[in-house]
Amino acid sequence: MVDIELVCPACSEELLLPKNEPNAYECPECDAGLVWNGEHLTATKIDRTFLFVNGTEYDTVFDTKNLAIAVDFANEVMDGKASVIGELSKSSSSTVSQKNIAESMEFDRGFQNVAIVIFVISLLGFLSIVGQAGFVGCLCLAPSMLIMAIAFGPQNYKSTDLEFAQNAGGSYGVGEGSGFVPETTIYTRYSWKNDTFTFRAFKQIDNNFVFKLQHSYSSGGDNSSPRQRYHVSSILSGAVQEEYVQSIHTRIHQCEKEDLLEDFNLILGIREKLYESIGMYIPFKIEYDWSVKRASKIMKTINNDAQLAEIWKRLEEGN
Numbered sequence: 001m002v003d004i005e006l007v008c009p010a011c012s013e014e015l016l017l018p019k020n021e022p023n024a025y026e027c028p029e030c031d032a033g034l035v036w037n038g039e040h041l042t043a044t045k046i047d048r049t050f051l052f053v054n055g056t057e058y059d060t061v062f063d064t065k066n067l068a069i070a071v072d073f074a075n076e077v078m079d080g081k082a083s084v085i086g087e088l089s090k091s092s093s094s095t096v097s098q099k100n101i102a103e104s105m106e107f108d109r110g111f112q113n114v115a116i117v118i119f120v121i122s123l124l125g126f127l128s129i130v131g132q133a134g135f136v137g138c139l140c141l142a143p144s145m146l147i148m149a150i151a152f153g154p155q156n157y158k159s160t161d162l163e164f165a166q167n168a169g170g171s172y173g174v175g176e177g178s179g180f181v182p183e184t185t186i187y188t189r190y191s192w193k194n195d196t197f198t199f200r201a202f203k204q205i206d207n208n209f210v211f212k213l214q215h216s217y218s219s220g221g222d223n224s225s226p227r228q229r230y231h232v233s234s235i236l237s238g239a240v241q242e243e244y245v246q247s248i249h250t251r252i253h254q255c256e257k258e259d260l261l262e263d264f265n266l267i268l269g270i271r272e273k274l275y276e277s278i279g280m281y282i283p284f285k286i287e288y289d290w291s292v293k294r295a296s297k298i299m300k301t302i303n304n305d306a307q308l309a310e311i312w313k314r315l316e317e318g319n
């Protein structure tokens, strides 16, 4: 039987667990509950529960040696004492109370009643003109159908949430985030609810970590104006671990030389601020596949200009 070495996430004691023998164990040192899938630790129960979720990709998103740091960080996040840092990091947390849930469900019910009334009125209108107006008659049902869809669509809270709040003593905290753990170069993705903290990543970044910036242009519609932006995703290791982070909005432009220079300076500024937080330059990979022009045309503009080409290189190489 082969044993795998690991560190207890609760007390940092070194442990040996048997390879290919999934089971629940207890740390001999601190009694923390350890869920072992035969290869990796997927959960630990101390006073709170910590989950390390990511199936077959485990090694690309978790550092088994850093799980004790992960648990400390999670506890601070749940206690409202810490959060991820740096540009392109994001986090949120809030408290959900029984009262919030009840009020929200009350509102949803009220809204549903109003929606039914509107629908019935427009249905009567529709029936009275059907035959005369034909297709145009159908159109008058569209707004009320939309209101019905909103009223009966996914709601904020379900009755199970109310039950959960009751069991948690009236209220519970929730939160999520992705970004860098303070005073480290560890990247994490997580969400939590009450006393269960779920990590989707907790990894010391290496050369494989990049931010991908996908340029896009949307022409807008009747109710929205055109938008141009870079969709930023973090990539831990290979495309499988890609996750959307946020968008960097820019002026609407045609990606001419001066426009690109303006965009690049904006991106360089963000990268510089991130450097100030974590002490390391992260490679930024920009893609123009969904942009205003063909990507090859934009790349030609960049490659034909010494200044743009130089910034592009710095961004790609992370230096």
Ligand SMILES: [Zn+2]
Pocket: 008, 009, 010, 011, 012, 013, 027, 028, 029, 030, 031, 032
């Ligand atoms: Zn322990």
